Amino acid sequence: MTTHIFEDAAPSPLAPRRTLRDVARLAGVSVSTASMALADKSRVSASTKQAVRQAAAALSYVPNSSGRALRAQRVGALAVVVPHTSHHVFTHPVFMDLLEGITAAANEHGVTTILSTAPAEHDEAPAYLRILEGRQADGVIVASASVRDQNVDRLAASGYPVTLVGRRPHRPSLHCVGIDDLGGFQALTEHLLGAHGHRRLAHIAGPLDHQSAIDKHEGFRAALAQAGVAYDPSLVVESDYSQEGGHAAALELLEGPALDAIVAANDQMAFGAIEAMRDHGLDAPRDLAVVGYDDIGLARVMHPQLTSVCADLVEVGRLAAERLLELMAGKQPQPVQRELPTTVIVRASCGCPPERIQRGTTA
Amino acid sequence: MTTHIFEDAAPSPLAPRRTLRDVARLAGVSVSTASMALADKSRVSASTKQAVRQAAAALSYVPNSSGRALRAQRVGALAVVVPHTSHHVFTHPVFMDLLEGITAAANEHGVTTILSTAPAEHDEAPAYLRILEGRQADGVIVASASVRDQNVDRLAASGYPVTLVGRRPHRPSLHCVGIDDLGGFQALTEHLLGAHGHRRLAHIAGPLDHQSAIDKHEGFRAALAQAGVAYDPSLVVESDYSQEGGHAAALELLEGPALDAIVAANDQMAFGAIEAMRDHGLDAPRDLAVVGYDDIGLARVMHPQLTSVCADLVEVGRLAAERLLELMAGKQPQPVQRELPTTVIVRASCGCPPERIQRGTTA
DNA sequence: CAACATTGTGCAAACGTTTCGACATCGCGT
DNA sequence: ACGCGATGTCGAAACGTTTGCACAATGTTG
Numbered sequence: 013m014t015t016h017i018f019e020d021a022a023p024s025p026l027a028p029r030r031t032l033r034d035v036a037r038l039a040g041v042s043v044s045t046a047s048m049a050l051a052d053k054s055r056v057s058a059s060t061k062q063a064v065r066q067a068a069a070a071l072s073y074v075p076n077s078s079g080r081a082l083r084a085q086r087v088g089a090l091a092v093v094v095p096h097t098s099h100h101v102f103t104h105p106v107f108m109d110l111l112e113g114i115t116a117a118a119n120e121h122g123v124t125t126i127l128s129t130a131p132a133e134h135d136e137a138p139a140y141l142r143i144l145e146g147r148q149a150d151g152v153i154v155a156s157a158s159v160r161d162q163n164v165d166r167l168a169a170s171g172y173p174v175t176l177v178g179r180r181p182h183r184p185s186l187h188c189v190g191i192d193d194l195g196g197f198q199a200l201t202e203h204l205l206g207a208h209g210h211r212r213l214a215h216i217a218g219p220l221d222h223q224s225a226i227d228k229h230e231g232f233r234a235a236l237a238q239a240g241v242a243y244d245p246s247l248v249v250e251s252d253y254s255q256e257g258g259h260a261a262a263l264e265l266l267e268g269p270a271l272d273a274i275v276a277a278n279d280q281m282a283f284g285a286i287e288a289m290r291d292h293g294l295d296a297p298r299d300l301a302v303v304g305y306d307d308i309g310l311a312r313v314m315h316p317q318l319t320s321v322c323a324d325l326v327e328v329g330r331l332a333a334e335r336l337l338e339l340m341a342g343k344q345p346q347p348v349q350r351e352l353p354t355t356v357i358v359r360a361s362c363g364c365p366p367e368r369i370q371r372g373t374t375a
Numbered sequence: 376m377t378t379h380i381f382e383d384a385a386p387s388p389l390a391p392r393r394t395l396r397d398v399a400r401l402a403g404v405s406v407s408t409a410s411m412a413l414a415d416k417s418r419v420s421a422s423t424k425q426a427v428r429q430a431a432a433a434l435s436y437v438p439n440s441s442g443r444a445l446r447a448q449r450v451g452a453l454a455v456v457v458p459h460t461s462h463h464v465f466t467h468p469v470f471m472d473l474l475e476g477i478t479a480a481a482n483e484h485g486v487t488t489i490l491s492t493a494p495a496e497h498d499e500a501p502a503y504l505r506i507l508e509g510r511q512a513d514g515v516i517v518a519s520a521s522v523r524d525q526n527v528d529r530l531a532a533s534g535y536p537v538t539l540v541g542r543r544p545h546r547p548s549l550h551c552v553g554i555d556d557l558g559g560f561q562a563l564t565e566h567l568l569g570a571h572g573h574r575r576l577a578h579i580a581g582p583l584d585h586q587s588a589i590d591k592h593e594g595f596r597a598a599l600a601q602a603g604v605a606y607d608p609s610l611v612v613e614s615d616y617s618q619e620g621g622h623a624a625a626l627e628l629l630e631g632p633a634l635d636a637i638v639a640a641n642d643q644m645a646f647g648a649i650e651a652m653r654d655h656g657l658d659a660p661r662d663l664a665v666v667g668y669d670d671i672g673l674a675r676v677m678h679p680q681l682t683s684v685c686a687d688l689v690e691v692g693r694l695a696a697e698r699l700l701e702l703m704a705g706k707q708p709q710p711v712q713r714e715l716p717t718t719v720i721v722r723a724s725c726g727c728p729p730e731r732i733q734r735g736t737t738a
Numbered sequence: 739c740a741a742c743a744t745t746g747t748g749c750a751a752a753c754g755t756t757t758c759g760a761c762a763t764c765g766c767g768t
Numbered sequence: 769a770c771g772c773g774a775t776g777t778c779g780a781a782a783c784g785t786t787t788g789c790a791c792a793a794t795g796t797t798g
Contacts, residue, residue, distance in 0.1 A: 031784060031785090032786095043785085044747080044749075044750090044785095044786075045746085045747055047785070047786055055745080055746065057747090060747085072508070074508035076509065076510050076784050076785070077509045077510055077511050077785095078442075079786090080785055081785090082442055082753045082784080083753055083786050083787090084753085084786075087440075087441060092490075104471045104672075105467050105468070108470065115491075119492065124489055124491070125491070126452070126487055126489045127455075127474070127488045128478075128487070128488070129478050145392075147392075147439050147441055147754095255672060255673075280673075283676040286676065287676045309643070310646060310677075312650075313618060313646040315649075392754095394753095394754060396754080405778045406778090407758095407777080407778060407780090408777055410756055410757085411756085418776065418777085420775080420776060420777090439754050441754075442753070442755040443755055445782090445783045446755045446756050446782075446783055447755080
């Protein structure tokens with residue numbers, strides 16, 4: 013499979029690669045001196061440094077990263093791996109934000125970002141482990157793994173630098189950065205219960221083998237409990253974070269007895285739900301309040317504008333990357349399960365005139 | 376900057392890395408034999424192969440990619456670089472699709488994908504060149520570069536494998552994969568002119584230093600010309616592919632004389648425009664038709680549902696990657712400027728009852 | 739003026755892999 | 769029985785870098 017890439021290539025019209033030897037020769041010094049000069053070591057004289065730097069510039073020398081990595085036993089790269097099964101779980105806009113934060117942090121540290129969509133989870137040697145063992149990267153960020161994914165445990169046990177994106181409450185030894193989805197979803201639900209007095213709330217959940225979906229469900233229940241409203245399992249439908257899934261789930265809910273509101277676990281499903289209501293000739297928020305989660309950019313321009321919960325996912329990515337970089341640099345900080353706060357963004361779809369309420373976290 | 380990453384790390388509790396030497400020792404053969412055995416060379420006997428493979432499995436040996444790359448002078452990675460200035464140009468959903476196609480193709484060939492958001496374009500040695508010269512990747516895919524970006528020419532001249540995403544009509548020597556935006560936008564505009572008889576059409580353009588925006592503008596003009604409608608430059612506003620930009624541009628247009636329709640260069644700007652209309656108490660399509668481009672997932676669930684143009688961007692990514700992989704393998708195919716066809720998706724925002732028309736391309 | 743500390747440079751080894759050429763060993767034919 | 773080709777294995781070199789150590793050159797001190 014991979015082999016044919018390594019077959020010999022036709023000679024390309026490339027200028028021959030400049031190596032440190034060429035630089036050294038041009039500067040009239042030895043290779044080792046050239047190396048030290050470029051690394052700005054104190055052992056080499058100012059004049060020599062000058063000469064070497066000049067030669068390097070003249071040849072537009074760029075150090076070969078394989079050679080360097082081989083010697084340093086460190087490649088200077090981190091891998092972002094998103095399990096293949098979470099293809100739709102990581103809804104696009106959210107994932108892009110994450111990636112933005114990660115690459116920003118990596119760039120600042122001169123570290124390369126490699127992107128890996130791990131194939132089969134049940135594979136004997138999961139993709140991320142192979143990446144680490146093959147020394148393609150010095151550490152990995154695992155995004156949105158299923159709570160059942162036992163590879164995550166193997167990975168953590170391997171001793172390699174690993175950071176997880178998303179809460180992982182039962183793995184206290186792991187470094188995680190996530191969102192306080194529980195608190196955020198609870199606040200969202202409370203808004204419907206408190207400000208609007210709704211009582212019959214339905215919940216379109218995400219895939220419940222993912223912590224984010226579990227947390228949101230928990231938040232939903234917590235809010236109900238606090239308001240003294242009985243939790244009715246028949247009003248909870250598990251779905252998959254997609255519009256289509258939200259659509260289907262909403263259709264199912266609309267078959268049942270009348271509702272006051274639908275609380276969807278993300279914006280896409282909320283959109284799907286609104287679409288489904290439209291099929292039934294219903295309108296949000298007139299007939300039914302609908303709220304979402306994530307506050308993707310389009311939530312604001314939808315009609316009705318969608319009440320949602322926003323969190324800084326760029327920051328999540330950045331923090332996860334920075335923690336990983338610390339680990340890669342050999343520091344051994346205490347594992348921290350960091351949770352970022354959320355903000356409920358009230359718009360029209362819940363029946364409110366637009367306004368904004370802030371909600372901190374327990375963390 | 377990058378140096379501190381290479382400072383020595385505290386010894387981590389990692390199992391010592393297994394090298395080919397360990398495998399060879401365990402199998403009772405020499406290193407070179409072990410190497411050939413794992414590569415399945417014909418020179419080595421079946422029994423030896425068996426033994427080596429067994430040893431490798433027992434030690435869960437994974438070849439070190441730096442060592443391999445150094446020897447092979449080929450790292451087995453491609454880089455996706457998106458110029459920093461096009462931060463918003465590559466609107467999120469589109470970029471994700473692209474990335475999906477690229478990683479899929481790369482994975483199938485056992486090639487790693489590295490993600491590079493190039494900093495300053497005017498940098499002396501642009502990020503992508505450094506990646507190639509430093510041998511971090513064997514080739515690059517440049518996504519959405521400005522037509523003015525002279526680095527692209529340097530890159531092409533460098534002789535390294537390069538593929539561009541997006542048309543590049545005046546650089547026939549480059550390998551490009553793009554969308555027939557001209558044809559697609561022309562078809563979209565024709566729909567408004569033909570099916571609806573609209574005459575006063577405004578265009579919210581993308582940044583006109585990008586080919587996609589130029590093509591759409593051309594398509595817009597071509598459709599007008601063909602319908603015998605005069606082109607009025609005052610009805611064209613250049614924007615930046617963002618919702619906010621579309622909002623502002625639409626406000627500007629709404630100041631002027633009455634319009635029949637707004638043709639936005641992407642969906643986000645169309646959403647922004649609809650939002651702006653709402654500010655003025657206007658409604659689409661009642662008062663004004665609005666159409667977008669890209670057919671992002673949410674276009675279907677908006678209210679009104681957005682008439683748009685869809686293209687297979689996953690396929691664009693895949694084709695670009697496959698072409699790059701050919702180049703990386705040493706093949707020297709003729710440079711091809713490939714353009715994928717588009718389809719106009721008619722929905723409610725132009726005033727139509729939903730239906731679907733297909734539109735091929737000139738290509 | 740000799741011995742010594744200091745400063746700057748070079749040599750060589752090592753990182754892990756692949757491949758080239760040399761070299762045993764064996765079976766075969768003459 | 770001897771040589772010869774085939775077969776399978778091994779040692780060594782190379783890819784480009786960094787670094788420990790030895791060493792040359794310089795300047796300083798007794």
